[in-house]
Each structure stands twice: as structure tokens, then as C-alpha cells.
Amino acid sequence: xxxxxxxxxxxxxxxxxxxxxxxxxxxxxxxxxxSVIAVISGFPFAFLVALLLDLFVVGKPAKKIALSxxxxxxxxxxxxxxISICMILGMVSFMSMxxxxxxxxxxxxxxxxxxxxxxxxxxxxxxxxxxxxxPLSVSVLNLSRRNALKA
Numbered sequence: 549x550x551x552x553x554x555x556x557x558x559x560x561x562x563x564x565x566x567x568x569x570x571x572x573x574x575x576x577x578x579x580x581x582x583s584v585i586a587v588i589s590g591f592p593f594a595f596l597v598a599l600l601l602d603l604f605v606v607g608k609p610a611k612k613i614a615l616s617x618x619x620x621x622x623x624x625x626x627x628x629x630x631i632s633i634c635m636i637l638g639m640v641s642f643m644s645m646x647x648x649x650x651x652x653x654x655x656x657x658x659x660x661x662x663x664x665x666x667x668x669x670x671x672x673x674x675x676x677x678x679x680x681x682x683p684l685s686v687s688v689l690n691l692s693r694r695n696a697l698k699a
Contacts, residue, residue: 567673568591606635
């Protein structure tokens with residue numbers, strides 16, 4: 549886990565960027581429109597929205613909830629997984645709404661479409677976060693620390 553502001557920004561940027569990239573590819577593929585252009589064109593705005601949601605809406609409550617769960621706080625991996633799961637629940641909730649509005653428009657934002665989108669996004673976001681994105685982000689953080697020690 550990050551130990552200072554610089555590490556926190558690096559870790560958050562990696563997590564957010566990789567999740568937006570992975571979920572963008574997944575959602576565009578679900579709609580049968582997968583192309584590099586489609587992914588690249590939607591990425592900057594989706595990343596900005598996700599980063600703002602992470603920093604100002606989802607992050608603090610997710611961490612507070614995760615830290616209140618009955619996990620062994622001595623084991624950093626348990627705390628990290630708890631925070632990741634709480635973050636996934638929050639971010640999928642908001643970003644599913646964002647995706648519906650951006651892809652189809654406000655008129656398609658209803659409970660049926662939202663629930664369907666939320667379930668499909670959660671099914672992908674959970675393993676993406678826990679198996680790919682979190683380990684990669686931790687590796688980038690550790691690499692950054694090693695490079696800082698060498699300097």
C-alpha cells in the first residue's frame with residue numbers, strides 16, 4: 549500500500565487508469581464495436597470521471613467501510629483486498645450509470661438497464677481488479693520504490 553502522497557497518486561493513477569482501460573475494452577467489445585480508436589477516444593473522459601469519483605466520492609467511504617470489516621488488520625493483503633472490493637462496488641455503481649448515459653443517453657437510464665449493466669460490469673470488474681490491476685499496480689509501486697532507493 550502507498551506510504552506517502554506521491555505513492556498514493558501513483559497507485560491511484562495506475563489502478564484507475566488500468567481499470568478504465570480494461571472496462572472500456574470489455575464494454576466496447578460487449579457492444580460489438582471493439583477498435584483501438586473506440587477505446588482511445590473514450591478513455592480520457594472516462595478516466596477523468598473515474599478519477600474524480602475515486603478521489604471525491606467513492607474512495608474515503610470505501611476505505612472506511614473496508615477498515616470496519618472483520619479482517620485481520622495485521623495482514624496488509626486482507627486490508628488491500630477489502631478496500632479493493634469496496635472500491636469495486638462503489639465504482640461499478642457510478643461508472644455503470646456513466647456508461648449508460650455516454651453510450652445510449654439519459655433516456656435509457658432506468659432500473660432494468662442499470663441493474664443489467666451493473667451486474668455485467670461487476671462480473672468483469674471483480675476479477676480484473678483482483679487478478680490483474682491490483683497486482684500490476686502494486687508492482688509499479690514497488691518498482692517506483694526500488695528506483696527511488698537507487699537514486
